[in-house]
Amino acid sequence: MLGKLTIDALPFYSGIAMAGALVVVSGVLGVAALVTWLGRWRYLWSEWLTSLDHKRIGIMYVTLALVMLVRGFIDAMMMRTQQAVALDSDGYLPPGHFDQIFTSHATIMVFFVAIPFLTGLFNVVVPQQIGARRLAFPFMNSVSLWLTAAGAALVMSSLVIGKFSTAGWNAYPPYSEAQFSPDVGVDYWIWAILVSAVGSMLTGINFLVTIVKRRAPGMRLMMMPLFTWATLCTSILMVFAFPALIVAASLLGLDRYLGMHFFTDGDGGNVMNYVSLFWIWGHPDVYILILPAFGIYSEVVATFSGRRLFGYESLIYSTAAITALSLVVWLHHFLTMGSGADVNAFFGQAAPLIAIPTVVTIFDWLFTMYRGRVQFTVPMLFTLGFIVTFVVGGMTGALLAVVPVDIHDTTFLVAHFHNLLIPGALFGYFAGYQYWFPKAFGFRLEEKWGRRAFWAWIVGFCLAFIPLYILGFMGMPQHLNRYYTPGWQPYLIVAECGAFFILCGIIFLAVQLATSIRDRAALAVPTGDPWDARTLEWATASPPATYNFAVVPHVNGIDSWWTMKQAGTAARKPGQFHDILMPDNSGTGVVLGAMSFVFAFAMIWQIWWLAAVGALGIFAALLSQTFRDHAEHRIPASEVEAIESRRILAPALVSGAPT
Amino acid sequence: MAAPPRLSKMPTSPQRRKSTIKGYLVGAVLALVLTAIPFGFVATRTLRPKQIFVAISIAAIIQVVVHLRYFLRLDLKPSSQNKSISLCFAAVVLFILFGGTLWIMFNLNYRK
Numbered sequence: 001m002l003g004k005l006t007i008d009a010l011p012f013y014s015g016i017a018m019a020g021a022l023v024v025v026s027g028v029l030g031v032a033a034l035v036t037w038l039g040r041w042r043y044l045w046s047e048w049l050t051s052l053d054h055k056r057i058g059i060m061y062v063t064l065a066l067v068m069l070v071r072g073f074i075d076a077m078m079m080r081t082q083q084a085v086a087l088d089s090d091g092y093l094p095p096g097h098f099d100q101i102f103t104s105h106a107t108i109m110v111f112f113v114a115i116p117f118l119t120g121l122f123n124v125v126v127p128q129q130i131g132a133r134r135l136a137f138p139f140m141n142s143v144s145l146w147l148t149a150a151g152a153a154l155v156m157s158s159l160v161i162g163k164f165s166t167a168g169w170n171a172y173p174p175y176s177e178a179q180f181s182p183d184v185g186v187d188y189w190i191w192a193i194l195v196s197a198v199g200s201m202l203t204g205i206n207f208l209v210t211i212v213k214r215r216a217p218g219m220r221l222m223m224m225p226l227f228t229w230a231t232l233c234t235s236i237l238m239v240f241a242f243p244a245l246i247v248a249a250s251l252l253g254l255d256r257y258l259g260m261h262f263f264t265d266g267d268g269g270n271v272m273n274y275v276s277l278f279w280i281w282g283h284p285d286v287y288i289l290i291l292p293a294f295g296i297y298s299e300v301v302a303t304f305s306g307r308r309l310f311g312y313e314s315l316i317y318s319t320a321a322i323t324a325l326s327l328v329v330w331l332h333h334f335l336t337m338g339s340g341a342d343v344n345a346f347f348g349q350a351a352p353l354i355a356i357p358t359v360v361t362i363f364d365w366l367f368t369m370y371r372g373r374v375q376f377t378v379p380m381l382f383t384l385g386f387i388v389t390f391v392v393g394g395m396t397g398a399l400l401a402v403v404p405v406d407i408h409d410t411t412f413l414v415a416h417f418h419n420l421l422i423p424g425a426l427f428g429y430f431a432g433y434q435y436w437f438p439k440a441f442g443f444r445l446e447e448k449w450g451r452r453a454f455w456a457w458i459v460g461f462c463l464a465f466i467p468l469y470i471l472g473f474m475g476m477p478q479h480l481n482r483y484y485t486p487g488w489q490p491y492l493i494v495a496e497c498g499a500f501f502i503l504c505g506i507i508f509l510a511v512q513l514a515t516s517i518r519d520r521a522a523l524a525v526p527t528g529d530p531w532d533a534r535t536l537e538w539a540t541a542s543p544p545a546t547y548n549f550a551v552v553p554h555v556n557g558i559d560s561w562w563t564m565k566q567a568g569t570a571a572r573k574p575g576q577f578h579d580i581l582m583p584d585n586s587g588t589g590v591v592l593g594a595m596s597f598v599f600a601f602a603m604i605w606q607i608w609w610l611a612a613v614g615a616l617g618i619f620a621a622l623l624s625q626t627f628r629d630h631a632e633h634r635i636p637a638s639e640v641e642a643i644e645s646r647r648i649l650a651p652a653l654v655s656g657a658p659t
Numbered sequence: 660m661a662a663p664p665r666l667s668k669m670p671t672s673p674q675r676r677k678s679t680i681k682g683y684l685v686g687a688v689l690a691l692v693l694t695a696i697p698f699g700f701v702a703t704r705t706l707r708p709k710q711i712f713v714a715i716s717i718a719a720i721i722q723v724v725v726h727l728r729y730f731l732r733l734d735l736k737p738s739s740q741n742k743s744i745s746l747c748f749a750a751v752v753l754f755i756l757f758g759g760t761l762w763i764m765f766n767l768n769y770r771k
Contacts, residue, residue, distance in 0.1 A: 212741065240752050272767050276760050328755055331763060340766045 003606035009162045021160040050585040052138040057145050058123025065117035068108050075105035077499050084496040086482040087489045098481035099166035106169030111196050112152040117429040118292040119203050122231050124440050128537035129228045131216025133547050136209040138583040144199040146593025151196030158188040165189035170278055173263040173271050178256045184604050190253045191600035197242050204238025207231050219555035225535040229316050230295025233323040237284040245281035279330040287326040293428020297383045300431050301365045303533045304380040305372030311364040318357035325354045336408045344403045351401045378450035382431040385458045386423040393419030412472020415465040422461050438530050442543045443523040449512035456505035464498025467491035526648045534562035541647050547580045550644045577637040584631050592621045686729025693722040
C-alpha cells in the first residue's frame with residue numbers, strides 16, 4: 001500500500017536529523033498558521049500563487065531562493081563545524097549524515113538558490129528592459145515556477161521522510177546505482193533534479209522567445225541592455241544544456257528502477273558516459289549562473305558611475321563568446337578520470353580561453369568607472385567586491401586547467417568554484433536584488449544594514465575559502481568527515497570563523513529587509529527612478545502597473561531611458577490610451593506543480609497507485625489548460641488612464657550632466 | 660535585425676487548419692514507423708549488433724528531421740529566417756556535443 005514507506009523513514013534515529021525535521025515541519029506549519037491568522041489565504045491564492053504576472057512570479061522566485069539559501073547555508077555551517085572538530089575523532093556527525101549534507105548543500109545551492117534567484121531577476125526585469133508587457137508564454141512561466149518549487153519541496157521533505165542522497169551533487173555512478181545506494185536518497189535527488197530541470201528548460205525557452213519576439217519597436221539586438229543580453233545567452237544555454245541533465249538523470253533512474261545498464265559497472269554499462277552527459281549540462285550551467293550576474297554588474301556599474309558603458313559592443317561579444325566557449329570545455333571537470341593525452345590537451349587548452357572574454361568584460365567595467373562619478377551604494381559595493389575576488393578565482397582556475405598538477409579533487413577545487421560562484425554569481429544576484437528592489441516594491445532597501453551585510457559577506461567569504469586553497473596545496477581531499485593530520489585543523493577553524501561571518505551577512509540582509517519594510521515611507525521612490533538609471537525598465541512606474549507600459553515606447557538606441565530623460569520626453573504624458581489585453585490568472589500551474597510533487601514523491605517511495613494519481617493529475621491539468629480558449633482579459637483605456645494619472649513622472653535631466 | 664511584428668502567425672482559415680492537421684498525422688505515422696523499425700531489429704535480431712546500431716542511428720536521425728518538419732513545421736523558406744538560424748546553431752551545438760562525446764568515449768575505450 002505504501003511501497004517502501006514505513007515508520008522507519010521518520011528520523012527517530014538521530015537527534016540532529018530529528019531537529020532538522022522539526023524545524024522544517026514547524027516552519028511550514030508556522031507559515032500556514034500565520035497566513036490563516038491574518039486571513040490572507042484568498043489573497044495569497046488569487047493575487048500571488050495563481051498570478052501570471054511576470055513581476056509577481058519573479059518575486060516568488062526570489063523568495064524561494066532566499067528561503068533555500070538559508071537551508072543551504074545551514075548545511076554549509078554544519079560541514080564547517082564538523083571539519084573544525086573532527087581531528088582524530090568522529091565529530092558530531094556520523095559519516096552517512098555528513099555525506100547527505102554535502103550532497104544537499106550543493107544540490108540546493110545550484111538548483112534551488114542560484115537558478116530561482118536568477119530566474120526571478122529575469123522575470124522582474126527583462127520584460128521591462130525590452131519594453132514588453134508580458135512574457136511570450138505567461139502560463140508556461142507559472143509552470144516553471146511551480147515545477148522548481150516542487151523540486152525544492154522534494155529536497156526539503158527528504159529531511160523529514162527518509163534520507164537524502166549521499167552520492168554527492170553529481171551522483172556519479174557506480175556509487176549512485178541501486179547496487180551501492182539501495183535506499184531512496186538517490187531517488188530523491190533524481191526526481192528533484194528532473195522536476196526542476198524541466199522547469200528551468202521551459203524558463204530558457206520562454207525568455208529566448210520573449211527577447212527575440214517581444215522587443216519594443218525600434219529596439220535592435222545591438223541596442224538591448226546588457227542584462228537582457230546576458231538573459232538571452234543564458235536562455236540559449238538553458239535550452240541546450242538542461243536536456244542533457246534530464247537525459248542523464250532519467251537514464252540513471254532507469255538503471256535504478258528497471259535494472260537497466262546504461263551506467264552500471266559491467267553488463268555493457270559505462271560510467272564515464274554519465275560523467276560526460278552530466279558535465280555537458282554542468283559546465284554550461286556554470287555560465288547559466290554567472291552570465292546573469294555579469295549582466296547585473298554591467299547595469300550597476302553604468303548606473304552608479306553615471307556613464308554610458310565603456311565598450312558596449314565588446315561586452316556583448318564577450319558575453320556571446322563565453323556562451324559559445326562554455327559548450328566546448330565540459331571535459332575539464334573530469335580531466336583526471338582517464339582520458340588520453342590528446343583529449344586532455346584539447347580540453348585543458350580550451351578551458352583557459354574563456355579568460356579572454358572575461359578579462360575584456362572586467363576591463364570594460366573598470367573603464368566605465370574610470371573618470372566616472374562612482375557612487376558607493378550597496379549594489380556597487382557588491383560589484384567591486386566581485387571584481388577583486390573573482391580575478392583570484394579565475395587565476396586559480398588556470399592552475400586547475402593544468403592537467404598533471406596534483407590539486408584536483410582537493411579542497412583547492414572546493415575553494416575555486418566557491419570563489420567563482422559566491423562573488424561571480426551570488427554577489428551579482430545580491431547586487432541585482434538591491435538595485436531592482438525599488439523597481440519591484442516602490443521603496444529602496446536602506447543602506448546601513450546593506451553595507452554591513454556586504455562587509456560580513458566579503459570578509460566571511462575570504463576567511464572561509466582562502467584556508468581551503470592552502471589546505472588544497474597541503475593535499476586535503478574534499479568531502480572528508482574526519483582526518484588525522486593536526487596541521488590542517490587551524491585552517492579549518494579559520495574557515496569555520498568565515499562561515500560565522502557569512503551567517504552575520506545573512507542575518508544583516510534579513511535585518512535590512514525588515515527595517516526597510518518598517519521605514520518604507522521614508523525610503524519610497526515616488527518618481528520610480530531612484531538611481532537616475534539608464535535602461536528602459538526604469539521608464540515604468542515603481543512598482544509597475546500590471547501592464548508595465550501604458551504606451552509601448554519607441555527605442556532608438558542604447559540606454560533609451562537616459563536618452564528620453566536627456567531629451568526631456570521622459571516626463572511627457574501620453575496623449576491617448578488604448579485597451580490592453582493581459583493574461584488571466586491561472587491555478588493550473590500550481591496544480592501542475594503539486595501533482596508533479598505527488599507523482600515524484602510516489603515514485604521515490606514506489607507507491608504505484610499514488611504515482612498513477614499524480615500522473616493523471618498532471619495530464620488532467622495540462623488537458624484543461626489546452627481547452628482554455630479565452631485566457632485573457634481586457635483592461636479598458638479609461639482604467640489605464642486612471643492608473644497613469646496617479647503616477648508622478650520623473651523630471652527631465654538637467655542638461656550638461658555627464659554621459 | 661528589427662523587432663518583428665507581434666502578430667501571431669497561426670493558421671486561421673479552415674483550409675490551412677486542415678493542411679496542418681494532415682501534416683501532424685503524416686508526422687505521427689512516420690514517427691511511429693521510424694520507432695517501430697529499431698524495436699523490430701532489436702526484437703528479432705535479424706542483423707548483427709553493429710548493423711543494428713547503424714540502423715538505429717539512421718532511424719533516429721530521420722526521426723529528428725520528421726519532428727522538425729511535421730511537428731515544428733520548419734522549412735527553409737526565407738520567411739522563416741529566424742528558424743533557420745536557430746536550426747543551424749542547434750546543428751553546430753549538437754555536432755560539438757555528439758562529436759565530443761564520441762571522441763571522449765572512444766578515447767577512453769582505447770586506453771582500457
